[in-house]
Amino acid sequence: MGVKMYKKGLTTIFVIVLIILILLTGTGVYTQGDGDVNLIYELIPNSPYSYINDSGKLEINITPENPLYDGGVAPDSIHVIDSLFSVKNVNNSSGVYEFTVSVQEAGVLLYSPGDISHSSSNTASNIITFILSPGEEANIGMVIDTSEYSAGDLIEDIVSISVTQPT
Amino acid sequence: MKMLGAIMVALGILMVLGVGADFADYTASRSAHIAVVADDQELIDLTPMQPYAYIDDRGVLVIDFSANNPNYQNESLNPGWWGIGISPDSRYNFNDVFNVSNDLWDNVTILVTISSSNPFVELYTHNEESLEGAWSSDSALQEISFYVYPGGEVSVGMHLMGWANDAGDWLNGTLTIHAEPADNGG
Structure with a gap:
């Protein structure tokens, strides 16, 4: 049970990190070629x-x-x-x-x-x-x-x- | 609770990033390079077409009908005889003393106006380019204007009036050349 929770937590953090990256590139912070x-x-x-x-x-x-x-x-x-x-x-x-x-x-x-x-x-x-x-x-x-x-x-x-x- | 904590931390990071994005210092420095080149390599070239006209050490077009001209007594240009100026009580016409060409990168036709500061030095163009009708030495004017198309070139002649002067006098003056896009104010 504890192990499962831990994994879930990691997954959640991972998803949120991805969202941050998308926000940064999406708003055009120094993207190349633009x-x-x-x-x-x-x-x-x-x-x-x-x-x-x-x-x-x-x-x-x-x-x-x-x-x-x-x-x-x-x-x-x-x-x-x-x-x-x-x-x-x-x-x-x-x-x-x-x-x-x-x-x-x-x-x-x-x-x-x-x-x-x-x-x-x-x-x-x-x-x-x-x-x-x-x-x-x-x-x-x-x-x-x-x-x-x-x-x-x-x-x-x-x-x-x-x-x-x-x- | 651990999971909630992790989400809170992540949200915290998001908020910090969001706030940071709005209040960051957006000072930027960009470089500008501008080459100063001789008149005959300009965007609007002034090219000497006769030994009387030359480009000086500074890169400026000079027109000099005197023994001070560096081309004076240049064997390859005028073997055998060299005049040292124009005579009093005379008129001289020099066709095609220098050319004005349009090498602008913008691909626009330009309207060029040339004025002489000395009333005894007049200007004219060949091929009826002058908008005022200064198409030959007979109709030369102190100020002339003409169009130069992209990549095009117009020759300017000079009409010197020595009759008002005595030997030993100098006809000094400045030619001011102004160019603007032809569609500026018609």
Whole structure:
């Protein structure tokens, strides 16, 4: 009798462990092949200048090393790329989130129609914020000003995306 | 009771995971690589078509009708004779000084506008590309615009007016080149 109970208990625990695994994968926590997605948001490449790399992460690549294209930007030029990538709120609860996207390097700025203060290339900034309800998506544009650069330079920047709950 | 305990523990784990999922820190860092390349390797190429135009050390297109041009006295380009500039009281037309090509990855037609900061330096295109009708040196303008289709290329000529100047004067200026998708505001 005691032995039977013990076995039953194990079986129950096993079933519950399985359920936990399904929940985790079902909500899309870093599943491979799904693009750059987590429980809250998805980063969607929207132009030939961005793509999802082998590690499943969004990558912006305007260099001859881009797997699809060749080229770059010239010195003393300003390039404006509308909708380089987008950020989508994919949370399946009713979570409304505030997103902050920033870059660091000189000459690289961002804008998004979702950020009233930085909605166009004329008002681009190194840090932008916007609020997204579930299912909403914000396009992110980039301004590249190469007046401080020369041919042969490589601008290596980090795009940081963070989320908070609006107060 | 043991079984119930096990279920409770499992539920506890579930709840911790659930709460953790909502309040975790979702900061992410993604990389961006941008290559700065010479004007003739750009997404919108500016390619010198004559010895008067060249790409400088910084990668910028320079148009220089003077003895300062690095192509000046280059035997392979112009054997035997080298002028050192344009004369006063004269007009010079140079067809196809440089080309503008559309190598954008987006496969869109672009509307290109080129303006000269010097009123004595005018521009024109061949093959009636200029939207303002600046199709030859006779109708050259200080600012011209034209469409460049994906993979396409348009040659730009220059009309230099030396008549306002004396020998020893310089005609200096900047060409500003602006390109935007052709469907932006018609």
